[in-house]
Amino acid sequence: MKKLYHGTISLFDEIDVDAGRGYKDFGKGFYATAIPAHADRIAIRNKHIAEKRREYQIRTQGIKMNPIIAYRYNLIFNEQFEGLSVKTFLSADSEWLRFIIANRNCKTCAHEYDIVIGFTADAETTAILNDYYDELVENDFSEEICKRVISELKPENLPKQYFFRTEKAIETLSFGKIKRQVVG
Numbered sequence: 001m002k003k004l005y006h007g008t009i010s011l012f013d014e015i016d017v018d019a020g021r022g023y024k025d026f027g028k029g030f031y032a033t034a035i036p037a038h039a040d041r042i043a044i045r046n047k048h049i050a051e052k053r054r055e056y057q058i059r060t061q062g063i064k065m066n067p068i069i070a071y072r073y074n075l076i077f078n079e080q081f082e083g084l085s086v087k088t089f090l091s092a093d094s095e096w097l098r099f100i101i102a103n104r105n106c107k108t109c110a111h112e113y114d115i116v117i118g119f120t121a122d123a124e125t126t127a128i129l130n131d132y133y134d135e136l137v138e139n140d141f142s143e144e145i146c147k148r149v150i151s152e153l154k155p156e157n158l159p160k161q162y163f164f165r166t167e168k169a170i171e172t173l174s175f176g177k178i179k180r181q182v183v184g
Contacts, residue, residue: 092155
C-alpha cells in the first residue's frame, strides 16, 4: 500500500479514466503522484488556467461561473498488479523520452499498459523537448541526442508520477481519508 495524491479543480467520488485529456506524458487516463506538494502545484496550475479561461468567457460572452477551487485527493494505491500490464521507468532514459514524446503527440493513442510509473515531464521539460524535437526525430532518437536532452532535463529533479489507463488499473486505487483539501 502506498499513499498517492491527485491535484485537480474537479470534485469527484469516483475515478473516471475517460475524464482525462490526451497529449499527456503517459497518455489519456488518471494521474497521481506520491508527493503531496506536486499534487498541490498541479491543482493550483489548473486553477489558474481555468480562471484565465473564465475571465475570457466573462469578457467576451458575459458567462458567469462559480469560483474555481483547487483540491487534493488522498488515495491509497494497492500495488497488487496481478493481471495488469505495468510499465515502470526506473530512470529517465531514452526509452522514457521516446514514450513521453509519442504520447504527447497523439490524443487518442493507447499503449498496452494498464499502469505506467515514471518521471513527470514538467513545463521546463516541455520547453526543452520543443527545442530538441526536430533534431530527435531527424536522427531517429539516437542514443547520443537522447542523452544530451535528458542531461538538460535534470531527471533527478523530476517527481515520479503514477498513470492509470484502464478501469482495471483504477481498481488498485481507493480514497484514503476522503479528505478534500483546498490548496489554493
